[in-house]
Amino acid sequence: MQVVRITPRGYCYGVVDAMKLVRQVAEDPKTRKPIFVLGLIVHNRHAVEELDRYGVVSLDGENRLELIEQVHEGTVVFTAHGVSEAVRRRAAEKGLDVVDATCPDVTKTHDLIRNLAQDGYTILYIGRRGHPEPEGAMGEAPDHVHLIETVEDAQDLDLNGKKLAVVTQTTLSRWDTDATIQELRRRYPHIEVFNEICLATQLRQEAAVHQAENCDLVIVVGDTRSNNSNRLVQVVREQAGRPAYLVDGVHEIDPAWLEGKRTVGVTAGSSTPSPITREVIQYLEQYPAGASADPVRA
Numbered sequence: 001m002q003v004v005r006i007t008p009r010g011y012c013y014g015v016v017d018a019m020k021l022v023r024q025v026a027e028d029p030k031t032r033k034p035i036f037v038l039g040l041i042v043h044n045r046h047a048v049e050e051l052d053r054y055g056v057v058s059l060d061g062e063n064r065l066e067l068i069e070q071v072h073e074g075t076v077v078f079t080a081h082g083v084s085e086a087v088r089r090r091a092a093e094k095g096l097d098v099v100d101a102t103c104p105d106v107t108k109t110h111d112l113i114r115n116l117a118q119d120g121y122t123i124l125y126i127g128r129r130g131h132p133e134p135e136g137a138m139g140e141a142p143d144h145v146h147l148i149e150t151v152e153d154a155q156d157l158d159l160n161g162k163k164l165a166v167v168t169q170t171t172l173s174r175w176d177t178d179a180t181i182q183e184l185r186r187r188y189p190h191i192e193v194f195n196e197i198c199l200a201t202q203l204r205q206e207a208a209v210h211q212a213e214n215c216d217l218v219i220v221v222g223d224t225r226s227n228n229s230n231r232l233v234q235v236v237r238e239q240a241g242r243p244a245y246l247v248d249g250v251h252e253i254d255p256a257w258l259e260g261k262r263t264v265g266v267t268a269g270s271s272t273p274s275p276i277t278r279e280v281i282q283y284l285e286q287y288p289a290g291a292s293a294d295p296v297r298a
């Protein structure tokens with residue numbers, strides 16, 4: 001099978017730095033133990049298992065305010081997705097040491113929301129309900145921010161006459177948000193738009209769409225909970241018109257997808273460790289082009 005290694009793919013700068021920081025903290029004898037990560041450091045099982053080996057406890061759950069109530073001593077790590085001011089306050093009240101692995105791009109969005117709120121804006125935040133990033137970002141100015149997933153969500157709000165701004169979650173796709181933003185502009189011509197989709201996300205999506213054009217299908221390596229991995233599948237299907245599948249590892253590849261196929265593209269979400277993607281690439285490279293069965297596994 002010919003494999004197109006879609007580039008760039010995999011770990012972004014925010015995830016690389018977050019993983020490095022937690023490893024350093026875990027190895028530092030001065031760190032107060034135990035060490036808890038508030039949520040999964042990134043949405044990837046393999047990355048979380050790596051931190052397990054350092055003795056770091058990952059608290060699984062998306063609501064950071066609930067999770068912090070489970071921590072009574074030691075050190076707490078804020079993940080790359082960021083946390084709200086309320087979580088920071090609670091950590092201080094509990095006397096916990098804090099390690100902040102928030103991605104600088106997420107921090108930039110937090111600062112933006114705080115400044116807009118101070119300037120009297122009502123903010124529409126386009127994001128995924130239940131994902132930790134909106135929770136943290138909206139927590140900067142809870143009385144001024146409305147979470148919307150689609151333009152229909154905004155239609156119930158009475159926004160006329162208000163100073164309006166729209167801000168996006170960092171890991172969405174511009175194709176998705178463009179439609180919502182266009183509709184918001186039509187309804188509220190004075191709305192100010194702040195596209196906060198991060199560069200790492202944009203570059204991975206654009207590469208996947210362009211390089212998928214030469215492929216029969218695309219395999220995206222990533223966790224089902226990873227928003228940016230799911231968006232990669234979506235943009236390949238919707239923008240490149242190619243079949244795309246999300247797999248957590250080589251064991252999830254269905255041979256039926258490969259039947260009769262000659263060229264497969266491989267990409268990976270920003271939270272997927274490279275060794276997992278490498279295994280997938282090696283498996284596919286050994287797979288005979290145009291095969292109708294699964295000779296590698298047989």
Ligand code: SF4
Nearest residue numbers: 012014103170198200
């Ligand atoms: Fe930061 Fe973007 Fe990576 Fe998220 S996907 S950690 S915002 S660089």
